[in-house]
Amino acid sequence: MIDSIKLKLITWFLVVFTIIFTSLGFFLYYELKEIVISSIDEHMHSEVTFLAGILASEAEQGQIEEGVAEITRAATGSYSVALSGHYYQVHDDKGNILGRSPSLFLADKSLKVMSEIPYEPIFETNEGPTEDEHRMVSQAFEFSDRILIFQASDSLEESYRILRSFRNIILITLPLIYLICVSGIYCISKFALKTLNVFSKQVGRITARSLSERVDEENIDQELRPVAKSFNTMLSRLEKAFARQREFLSDASHELRTPTSVIKSRCDVTLRRERSAEEYRSAIVTIKDTSARMTAIIERILDASRIESKIFSMKMAEADLSEIISEAVKLIEPSATDRDISLNFTSSGRSVIRCDRERISEVFVNLIENAVKYNRHGGSVEIEVAFDENVAVVTVADTGIGVPGEEKEKIFERFYRVDKSRGIVPGSGLGLSIVKAIVESHLGRIEFDSVFRKGSSFKVYLPVD
Ligand code: ADP
Numbered sequence: 001m002i003d004s005i006k007l008k009l010i011t012w013f014l015v016v017f018t019i020i021f022t023s024l025g026f027f028l029y030y031e032l033k034e035i036v037i038s039s040i041d042e043h044m045h046s047e048v049t050f051l052a053g054i055l056a057s058e059a060e061q062g063q064i065e066e067g068v069a070e071i072t073r074a075a076t077g078s079y080s081v082a083l084s085g086h087y088y089q090v091h092d093d094k095g096n097i098l099g100r101s102p103s104l105f106l107a108d109k110s111l112k113v114m115s116e117i118p119y120e121p122i123f124e125t126n127e128g129p130t131e132d133e134h135r136m137v138s139q140a141f142e143f144s145d146r147i148l149i150f151q152a153s154d155s156l157e158e159s160y161r162i163l164r165s166f167r168n169i170i171l172i173t174l175p176l177i178y179l180i181c182v183s184g185i186y187c188i189s190k191f192a193l194k195t196l197n198v199f200s201k202q203v204g205r206i207t208a209r210s211l212s213e214r215v216d217e218e219n220i221d222q223e224l225r226p227v228a229k230s231f232n233t234m235l236s237r238l239e240k241a242f243a244r245q246r247e248f249l250s251d252a253s254h255e256l257r258t259p260t261s262v263i264k265s266r267c268d269v270t271l272r273r274e275r276s277a278e279e280y281r282s283a284i285v286t287i288k289d290t291s292a293r294m295t296a297i298i299e300r301i302l303d304a305s306r307i308e309s310k311i312f313s314m315k316m317a318e319a320d321l322s323e324i325i326s327e328a329v330k331l332i333e334p335s336a337t338d339r340d341i342s343l344n345f346t347s348s349g350r351s352v353i354r355c356d357r358e359r360i361s362e363v364f365v366n367l368i369e370n371a372v373k374y375n376r377h378g379g380s381v382e383i384e385v386a387f388d389e390n391v392a393v394v395t396v397a398d399t400g401i402g403v404p405g406e407e408k409e410k411i412f413e414r415f416y417r418v419d420k421s422r423g424i425v426p427g428s429g430l431g432l433s434i435v436k437a438i439v440e441s442h443l444g445r446i447e448f449d450s451v452f453r454k455g456s457s458f459k460v461y462l463p464v465d
Contacts, residue, residue, distance in 0.1 A: 006189045013185045021174045029167055036159045037135065041123050044137040044152040048121070051088060052141040052150050059143035068099035075101050082106035083130050085155030093117055093140070093147045104129060111151050114138045118149065125156070132157055195221045203231060211239040244415035244429075252428055255297050259290040266290075297428070304414060304430040314356040314441060321392055321462070322347040322385050324357060328364040329383065332372055340378045343368070347385040353392050353464045359438045360462070364394065366431045367458050371398035373425045374456070390464045391444075397457035403450040411448065412436045 051071055058067025068090055078084040079101040089111045090099040097110055104110055109129035114122070121139040128134030136153040202215050214235060215228045263286075270283040329345050336343050364383075371381040379399040386393045403411060403418050410416045417429040439446045443463050450456035 006186075006193055009189045010182065010186055013182060017178055017181055021178050025170045025174055028170060029163070032166055033163055036163065037156075040135050040154050040156070040159065041137060044123075044135065044154055045121055045139070047088060047152045048137055048139050048150040051090070051152075052139075052148075055090075055141075055148070056143065059146075064143055064146060064148070065098070072099045072101065072105065075103075079103050083109070085128075085130070085157065086153075087111060087129065088150070088152045090151070091149050093149065098148065111136060111153050114149050114151070117147060128153055128155055130155065133160070192221070195224060199224055199228065206235065211235055211242060252297070252301055255428060256294060259294045259297075262290045263287050300428060300430055300434070303434050304428075314359060316354055316356055318352055318354055319357040319360070320351055321353050321355075321360070321394070322351040324361050325364050325383060325385060325394065328361060328368055331365060332368050335369075336372045336381070339372070339375070341372055341375050342380045343372075343383065344380060345383045348387060350387060351385055351392065353462055355442055355462065356438075360442070363435045363438050363460065364396070366435050367396040367460070370431060371396050371400065371456070371458075373427070374398070375400035379455075387464070392462045392464055394460045394462070395457060396460075397455065399455040402452040402454050402456055404452045408448065408450060412446075 054071060055064065055067045058064060058070065071090070078086040079088065081103055084103045086101075087104045088101045089097060089104060091097045091113050095113045095115070097113065100110060107129065111129070112126060117140045118138045119140050121137050123135065123137050125133055125135055128136075133156040134153045135156055136151060138149055138151045140147050140149045199215065199220060206213050206215075214232045217225055217228045217232065220228055266283050266286050270280065275283070325347070326345060329343050333343060368381060368383065375381065375398050381399075382395070382397045384395045386395075407418050411418065412432050412435075413429075414433040415429040416433075417427060436446055439460055439462065444461050446461070447459040448456065449459075
């Protein structure tokens with residue numbers, strides 16, 4: 001397989017031009033040959049009709065032999081020169097030659113006699129009196145009681161000479177045009193592909209370290225502009241992805257650093273002197289709780305990476321949605337109470353759905369946790385479960401900091417954190433992307449609305465079956 005554009009272009013043109021030029025050459029040659037032969041035929045035929053016309057008037061007076069002798073005598077020009085290449089002849093239906101042009105008679109030659117009577121003109125190419133190719137026409141005419149066959153013949157030598165020189169012209173000019181075209185195409189493709197090289201060099205200079213650089217979209221060939229544009233868009237996306245990953249790493253390490261330093265300082269303080277059994281116990285409990293928090297953070301990072309690589313299994317079973325949510329409320333209540341935030345949960349009676357209990361619980365723990373995390377001191381969180389036909393609708397609404405309009409669309413993106421919340425609460429920006437993935441894997445959907453500085457509301461729609 002040819003894997004170079006330049007080579008492909010040249011091969012394509014070579015094949016196409018070869019076909020076009022060869023067919024054009026053949027076509028022109030045979031077309032010209034046709035024209036030459038048919039003009040000879042036309043000339044010979046008018047010659048024959050002319051001779052027959054002369055003889056017709058003689059025949060009316062019953063002097064056919066006289067008329068033939070007259071035709072032979074009256075010949076002038078090339079017909080009067082022996083073997084000049086232009087001949088005529090008259091013979092009867094029995095094959096007896098009655099008259100010949102002097103060009104035949106003087107050389108004692110004759111044309112091929114027709115065995116059948118040609119009532120219509122017959123044109124043929126045969127060997128003439130000088131043994132080279134001749135064109136000959138034969139046609140029969142009736143004169144009262146007699147049928148006479150008139151023949152005229154012209155040598156093709158002169159016509160072949162013209163055709164030969166025409167063929168030579170074609171054989172020289174067409175390859176010349178062919179060569180000019182091919183070298184033109186070679187130069188154009190070389191020139192056109194040069195800009196591709198420049199482009200690929202520019203692209204090659206951009207590495208993971210210089211993702212902020214962009215390919216020049218203006219000073220580049222028009223055809224390459226869309227490629228450069230797409231490449232720049234891709235670079236922007238990559239740059240953002242790299243930046244988010246960096247942010248994630250710093251957020252994750254920030255989240256992990258706090259519990260790590262809690263454990264370390266608790267150990268340092270406890271080991272500074274001898275402690276009572278109760279003091280040791282309290283230190284171990286703190287270390288245990290903190291390491292549980294760390295495990296939860298690590299779990300979340302692993303969850304996000306599982307979602308990313310789509311390794312995500314679900315254990316579906318019937319579960320009470322209100323029960324799952326009230327457990328989540330209970331779990332978060334202590335941290336809400338710490339900040340004087342009230343959690344109000346209402347549920348309509350029926351609430352059994354088919355779901356992966358653990359995963360769905362994760363969804364609501366996340367949403368309620370966020371509603372508390374991003375709330376103001378003394379605020380509230382309203383949680384409501386309702387059923388609409390075969391869909392369970394859970395609303396989690398808070399009176400928190402809200403999300404500015406332009407950032408609303410992005411909060412479900414992985415690693416995305418609203419700038420304003422960054423300084424206030426530690427987090428990874430992974431929770432909502434995990435929530436969305438879990439809800440969608442249950443064939444549900446999640447909607448979000450928020451008024452900046454007033455509060456946010458999440459609506460989760462889950463199919464009952
Ligand atoms: P994390 O809370 O760990 O930062 P999430 O994916 O749970 O990550 O949330 C992404 C971002 O969306 C948060 O950083 C926060 O800025 C914003 N956010 C989420 N929930 C709320 C909410 N209830 N009120 C205001 N902002 C929120």
